[in-house]
Amino acid sequence: EELPENSSPASESSPGVKEYLELASGLLTPLIAIVTTMIAIFQYRLERQRWRLALFDKRYPIFERTMEFVAGIVSAGTVTNVSTNQFLRDTKDAALLFGPDVAAYLKTIYSKAVELRTHSALIDPLPVGDERARRAHAIQELNLWFGNQFEEVRRVFSAYIEIHEK
Secondary structure (H helix, E strand, C coil), X not given: CCCCCCCCHHHHHCCHHHHHHHHHHHHXXXXXXXXXXXXXXXXXXXXXXXXXXXXXXXXXXHHHHHHHHHHHHHHHCCCCHHHHHHHHHHCXXXXXXXXXXXXXXXXXXXXXXXXXXXXXXXXXXXXXXXXXXXXXXXXXXXXXXXXXXXXXXXXXHHHHHCCCCC
C-alpha cells in the first residue's frame, strides 16, 4: 500500500505529536505574555528605585544643611546674616522637592533665626533695664527652641529621606 506524499510512517504511528505541537503552540502566546509582563514589572520597580534614589540625592543635602544650620546656632548661641542668607539659598528648592510641611518648617527655622539675629543685634547697645531683660529672655527662648530642633528636623524630614520601600 502506498502512503500519501505528505504522510510518513512515524506520523501515522504517533498521532499525539500533532496534538502536542498544537497545544504547545497555543500555550506559547500566554507564556510570552506572562514573561513580558514580569519583565515590565521588574523594569517598573527598578525605575522607581532609580527615581527614589535621584530624589534622595537632591533632598538629603537640604536635610544636612538644615541640621548644620541648627547646630551652628546652638553652638554659637546666635546667628549671622551670612549664615542666615546662606541657609535661605541652600534650601530654596525645598518647596519643589518636599511637601508643604517641610517648606513651612524651613520657613519657621529661617524666621526664628532672623528673630534671634535681630534680638542679638539690638541687645548690645541697650542699657540695663526692662527692654534689655525682655530681649535677653527672647534670645534665651530662641536658643532653647533651636536646641530642641535636632529631633524635630529628623522627624519632619524622615518621610522624605528614606530610600527603602514601604
